[in-house]
Amino acid sequence: MKNIAFVFPGQGAQYVGMGKEFVENFNIANDIFERASDSLGYDMKELCFEGPEDELKKTENTQPAILTVSIAAYEVLIKHGYKPKALAGLSLGEFSALVASNVMSFEEAVKVVRKRGRYMQQEVPLGVGTMAAFIGLDREKVIEACNKASQFGVVEPANFNSPIQTVISGEIKAVEKAVQIGKELGAKKAKVLNVSAPFHSSMLKGAGEKLSKELDKIEFKEFTYPIVANVTAEYYNSVSQVSKLLVKQVSNSVLWEDSVKRMIKDGIDTFVEVGPGKALSGFIKRISRNVQILNVEDMESLEKTLKALE
Known part of the structure; x- marks a missing residue:
């Protein structure tokens, strides 16, 4: 059964x-x-x-x-x-x-x-917040990327989907910065998503x-x-x-x-x-x-x- x-x-x-x-x-x-x-x-x-x-x-x-x-x-x-x-x-x-x-x-x-x-x-007004997905970066490093980018605005982990995919959420500038840092930390892929709001963020x-x-x-x-x-x-x-x-x-x-x-x-x-x-x-x-x-x-x-x- x-x-x-x-x-x-x-x-x-x-x-x-x-x-x-x-x-x-x-x-x-x-x-x-x-x-x-x-x-x-x-x-x-x-x-x-x-x-x-x-x-x-x-x-x-x-x-x-x-x-x-x-x-x-x-x-x-x-x-x-x-x-x-x-x-x-x-x-x-x-x-x-x-x-x-x-x-x-x-x-x-x-x-x-x-x-x-x-x-x-x-x-959140349109054009203020967004989300991004990381592929091939473990969650500790995703969190590190968010922490380092947080001086540019709100950016936080939003979805821990699988061992290889985590989504982050926050203000556009901070999310873009976190994507850049994530790539430097070894993400296979990191890209801003086509979404209209920073879901699952503060x-x-x-x-x-x-x-x-x-x-x-x-x-x-x-x-x-x-x-x-x-x-x-x-x-x-x-x-x-x-x-x-x-x-x-x-x-x-x-x-x-x-x-x-x-x-x-x-x-x-x-x-x-x-x-x-x-x-x-x-x-x-x-x-x-x-x-x-x-x-x-x-x-x-x-x-x-x-x-x-x-």
């Missing part, structure tokens, strides 16, 4: 056409899209299936769209009888995990992540405070499945932590590599990335060669995954 973890993608996984095949083939997926449209007051199918891409890329649209596709894919998997031993999600994906574990309703989550996207985008603290007020309105239920939290790389031990850790996550580093290692330590031997894209599958491959990695984003990947799980 496999010990399966379902993991859910974050922002950046979106693409026009995502979720379409599930809606065409499963009533349960269609229902999720209908519920998203009813909750948000716009047509989620149109946004995900037709775009345009510029509209889908707006943070306040991206977040509910990815959540919708992820939960539609999750419901299809559950319908086939597969249940996880653990859940986790990268950044926004943590909300998908909380819906999958029945801690919050899909309707509550889709509304709150739209606001989360809006708050994150509005917190510059977004105000966005977290606004999100906190929205989360206060939600009555969280007990966990159906254990979830590993981004900011601690440990399992949530009570619902009283949910709001606090989701708020903290907005302006703190995402410990993805550590989260995956935690699940492996607890016996997880199969990871299924549930939702658009395969970014998490790539990270997990770098973290461990001893686990099975699958994904579910369309009919082809679903069939492959169901076959592999038999």
Whole structure:
């Protein structure tokens, strides 16, 4: 019997056409899209299936769209009888995990992540903050690059994704300086990303405070499945932590590599990335060669995954 973890993608996984095949083939997926449209007051199918891409890329649209596709894919998997031993999600994906574990309703989550996207985008004016990715530089040296560049402004580690990839975040000048220093310290590759805000940095603290007020309105239920939290790389031990850790996550580093290692330590031997894209599958491959990695984003990947799980 496999010990399966379902993991859910974050922002950046979106693409026009995502979720379409599930809606065409499963009533349960269609229902999720209908519920998203009813909750948000716009047509989620149109946004995900037709775009345009510029509209889908707006943070306040991206977040509910990815959540919708992820939960539609999750419901299809559950319908086939597969249940996880653990859940986790990268950044926004943590909300998908909380819906999958029945801690919050899909309707509550889709509304709150739209606001989360809006708050994150509005917190820092365009042209002030950015992010950069380092490939092939260990985390201590990434932290050293940030520390050395911090005299030029705010720059902090944002995502510890895998042993070879770390993302930093902060003010443009400081991030660019950290990239230069990272290259000097031996990074195989270091480049500024095409993003509109310095996500997971202290510059977004105000966005977290606004999100906190929205989360206060939600009555969280007990966990159906254990979830590993981004900011601690440990399992949530009570619902009283949910709001606090989701708020903290907005302006703190995402410990993805550590989260995956935690699940492996607890016996997880199969990871299924549930939702658009395969970014998490790539990270997990770098973290461990001893686990099975699958994904579910369309009919082809679903069939492959169901076959592999038999």
